[in-house]
Amino acid sequence: MTTSLLSVSIALSSVLLSGVGSIFPAPIQGGLTNGNTIDALGILIFGVILLAASMLNTIFLIWWERKLLGRFMDRRGAMHVGYAGLLQNFADGFKLFRKDTVRPRDADSMGFFVGPTAYLVTSLVIFAILPISTGWNSGNLPLSLLLAITIFSFAPLFIFISAWSSNNKYSLIGGMRSAAQMIAYEVPILLAIVAVVIVSGTFSLDTIVTEQQNYWYWGPLFLAMVVFVAGMLAEMERIPFDLPEAEAELVEGWNTEYGGMMFAYFMLTDYVRVLLGCFLIVLLFLGGWTMPSWVPSAWTSFPLAGIFWFMLKAYAVFTVFVWIRASLPRVRTDQLLRVGWNRMIPLSLVSIVLAAGLVLAKCLPVFGCLPNLGG
């Protein structure tokens, strides 16, 4: 068994607890070094590490988007805080942190505050489910893909709750759009996943990645990938499907009434979800942390190589997202619905049939012969 983040944190916690316990008399020491306490603290450490890592990643992701988008627009993006503006987002976050949280008088205080919190929390939980590299998640759940997608699609509910309780027409329209949009993209996304599941034969993300050892799925399941990426764009509410935010028409969409730290929550969560979307695409179609065999083994065997390649792929996917954001205009609601129902659903059905055909004809290994598809 390779080391996993959980085992590392449990080891850390046992070292910590035995160190601390040694200064206390026997009964307390016994309680501290008991297996359950160690496990509990280990899980806590695991959560903290995961949280810190995902937050840092998200903040770096925002920086990356700002820089890239700047180049696309013939400007520079963040420049001055930290090297090449790396610390700009921390400065922005600090500024937002110092601001007051203003609640509109007629807003529903429960929904107004619970909405963003639940939005953030449900998005962060998914990090604990997605495997980043072999064993670097909390455990190999048999249905992790289904669980991740389910939690991922909670978001429109919380967006709608916070939009509704803001008591503002722009927020409400944004929330409505978010809910309407969900119906359009959720079905094709699930159908595209079905194609992946047919080929891999499992709902476990770990196994899906190991199945891709020989051939990444983007080749055989290209159609499903296109549908999935388009659906993810809508799920993450990014341009061209950012109707719920549509700052040109709706002020700031469903987060119009949020300022200060609450706005920072929303902003952060948006990018957390983008990062998760990139992770999912990498896991399902780009082979996760595996690399094709023609890559020199020195490049894939250094410590944490899996995480390195995984992150590299995730950021490459995100770069494409930024490219799309820099290029495409926002679609109208009816266009989004038409794309969802008229194009994406038929395409995903076709991709399911294709996937089934590939499995039945047993011609999947053919793709393993093409070196650029992995192998």
Added chain:
Amino acid sequence: MAGAQVEEKTKPSRSILWVARPMLTAARQFGRSLLRPSTIVYPFERLEDPKFRDRVGIGSGRPIGVGHIWDNYRGVHALNIATCISCNLCAFSCPDLCIDMVTVPGGDPKHPKKSPQIDYGKCSYCGFCSDACPEGCLTMTTRYELSVTKRAEMVYSPQKLQEVFERKLPMNPVRVERPANEDAILLEPLLCIGCNACARDCPTNCITMLDIPKVEPKPGEKVAKRIWKEPVVNDSDCVRCGTCISVCPKECLFWGIRT
């Protein structure tokens, strides 16, 4: 129904172009600005730096005969207090009434020296004041970095404007030639009481009070007893500031063409 027809015309091939074409454009732009975006990193680089001069100057539509855009820029004023004659013309010509004439050292008690103080909170950088200045002591520089943290700091006293002058910043070369002014200060002699106010206040000292014997005796007098003084204006020194007209208690001075 019309909308439905339009929708049916949207063929898949076209909708793929709808995605592909802007993405290509964006990629091209990305490649172009990858190494060097057009942005100038302002506090560290400036448009007027030599390395940008050619790039910005060419094709940026510079006005003929006026040099580059940054040479033409009207920024903070520079004032040479020593040559200011306190003529008030700058304050007169300011459309925003942002010039106050304040006392500066160098005058005498009777005839205090006043120089312009400019409120940059109101100034529109029109340059009328520097065009109006007859001595060329109020000019505009090309310096544009004027941000301050307090509103009071926006008011530049003559001394502060003098500091700008002493820093020898590049001057805005555009200065409208003062047209030859045909108007002259004329006198209605019958009203003049010879009070000397105009001669005292003339910033260029171009008014001399000349003794002019009154030929006509006053009613009740047999002969003219007093020698009357009357102002005589030296037109070539006069800067046409109008101070004499405004100080005259009898309103006997006026603009006109000297015949």
